[in-house]
Amino acid sequence: MADEFIISIDIGTSKTVVMVAEEVKGKLQVKGYAENPSLGVDKGLITDIDLVSKVIKKTMKEVGESCDRNLSNANVSINISDACLSVINHSSPLRIKGKITKNKVISAIELASAVTIPANNEELHSVVNDFIINDGSPDSLVTHQPIGMEAQTLKANMHIVSVSERNVENVMQSISKSDLGATQIVLDSMAISEACIAKEEKENGVCLVDIGAGVSNFSIFIKGGLAYSAIVPLGGNKITEDIAYAFDTSLEQAESLKIEHGHVRVSLPKEDKLIEFFQNHNSQERYLSSYDLIEVIKKSYSKLFSDIRKEINNKKYNLKAGFVLTGGASKIPGCAELFMKSTSTKTKLGRVNENRITGNVAIISNPIYASALGLLLYEGNESYLEVVQLSEKTGLLDKIKGKFREF
Numbered sequence: 001m002a003d004e005f006i007i008s009i010d011i012g013t014s015k016t017v018v019m020v021a022e023e024v025k026g027k028l029q030v031k032g033y034a035e036n037p038s039l040g041v042d043k044g045l046i047t048d049i050d051l052v053s054k055v056i057k058k059t060m061k062e063v064g065e066s067c068d069r070n071l072s073n074a075n076v077s078i079n080i081s082d083a084c085l086s087v088i089n090h091s092s093p094l095r096i097k098g099k100i101t102k103n104k105v106i107s108a109i110e111l112a113s114a115v116t117i118p119a120n121n122e123e124l125h126s127v128v129n130d131f132i133i134n135d136g137s138p139d140s141l142v143t144h145q146p147i148g149m150e151a152q153t154l155k156a157n158m159h160i161v162s163v164s165e166r167n168v169e170n171v172m173q174s175i176s177k178s179d180l181g182a183t184q185i186v187l188d189s190m191a192i193s194e195a196c197i198a199k200e201e202k203e204n205g206v207c208l209v210d211i212g213a214g215v216s217n218f219s220i221f222i223k224g225g226l227a228y229s230a231i232v233p234l235g236g237n238k239i240t241e242d243i244a245y246a247f248d249t250s251l252e253q254a255e256s257l258k259i260e261h262g263h264v265r266v267s268l269p270k271e272d273k274l275i276e277f278f279q280n281h282n283s284q285e286r287y288l289s290s291y292d293l294i295e296v297i298k299k300s301y302s303k304l305f306s307d308i309r310k311e312i313n314n315k316k317y318n319l320k321a322g323f324v325l326t327g328g329a330s331k332i333p334g335c336a337e338l339f340m341k342s343t344s345t346k347t348k349l350g351r352v353n354e355n356r357i358t359g360n361v362a363i364i365s366n367p368i369y370a371s372a373l374g375l376l377l378y379e380g381n382e383s384y385l386e387v388v389q390l391s392e393k394t395g396l397l398d399k400i401k402g403k404f405r406e407f
Helices: 049-066 102-112 165-177 188-196 199-204 236-247 251-261 290-313 335-343 367-377 383-391 396-403
Strands: 006-011 015-024 027-037 075-080 086-090 093-099 121-133 141-143 150-164 181-187 206-211 216-222 225-232 274-278 285-289 322-326 347-349
Touching: 006 049, 006 165, 006 367, 015 049, 015 367, 027 049, 027 367, 049 165, 075 165, 075 188, 075 367, 086 225, 093 102, 102 121, 102 150, 121 165, 121 181, 121 225, 150 165, 150 225, 165 181, 181 188, 188 206, 188 216, 188 225, 188 322, 188 367, 199 206, 199 216, 206 290, 216 290, 225 290, 236 251, 236 290, 251 274, 251 290, 274 290, 285 290, 290 335, 322 335, 322 367, 335 347
Parallel strands: 006 075, 075 181, 206 322, 322 347
Antiparallel strands: 006 015, 015 027, 086 150, 093 150, 121 141, 121 150, 206 216, 216 225, 274 285
16 A cells, blocks of 8 residues: 555655655665656656656656655655745743643734744744743743743744745645655755754754755754755756767767766866767867866855855854755866865765665765655655644645545
8 A cells, every 4th residue: 555655755856766765663664665756856856747647657667666665655755846835933932920721822823923924935944943031131031842840922933935826736736646645745955864964963954955956945943943944956967968069069968978087076176087078069078177167167166155154144043064066067076175265164075864765775875865765754844834724724644635635
């Protein structure tokens, strides 16, 4: 039965990945995996629902065969990236004067959730980062579980993420046309954090940067909670385009040059070498300097890192745990080193927490699968919010369940 498994679908610009896992002795174990080149996706956004659902169906069939399971009509977790992403951090004190009950907590969350979402956006995540009891007084206390405590005031610190209604609808229709149901839609960088960021790092302040093919997502975590999320519309494909332009060659040839000969280490190799390649509209063999290739790649990555740094510096967060890089474009040798030089902050490549999820080492250790793995692990901390949604309003999760109930 498909319900015995947890299934994730990572729809990226360059690839679509499906993973299947089950819980074994307290941790998830990946039982099946398949991937295919994405169709109908541009810079992380779905542009052709029919093409996307066609790829999903094919990949679901392949992963079912790989683990010898029938996964038809399954419920899945799926990611989303969105240039229209909006992030609101909000809180407002609720007067209590007595013991905090569940209803008081719900009221505090409702009060903090009363924000204006940008036009044409809808709420994707409403995360309770923490609660503050008696904020501003000498006995002020920050806690994740305030029920039962005495208080004068209670404040819920909320992180509210909204994305384009159209993009959410495109994701939902792609899943529906694939004869699947959606358990949850998760912001890409939030999903990846589940696989690659430790709890202690989130407490100390850390920024996760996922450098994908079409876009780069990043999320900042402070005091254990999500503080800021954003998207930079640049990724590995832009690096390839810059190489193609610099040497007047095809995108296919440029991608090959990047993968086979590229790196972004701060220091150049001791010796230059000539690399054979073909230019557009010229059948004769040509040669380029490895130094020239490396400089083009480093310049392109430096531009990407500069854009990310500007976004983050404007927020003035204290990132004691530094940066964690993941995504396919982070695999180029020297990526963490160059990013650290660009930001003057410690940086490392992300690694999946194998205490939480295990499987084929080639999959678990590869940063291009961080999103699919994170989706398997993602649970969020929206349990309080779900109670609020049941009391008055219907949230995105309920909309999804209602829309796909027939499946």
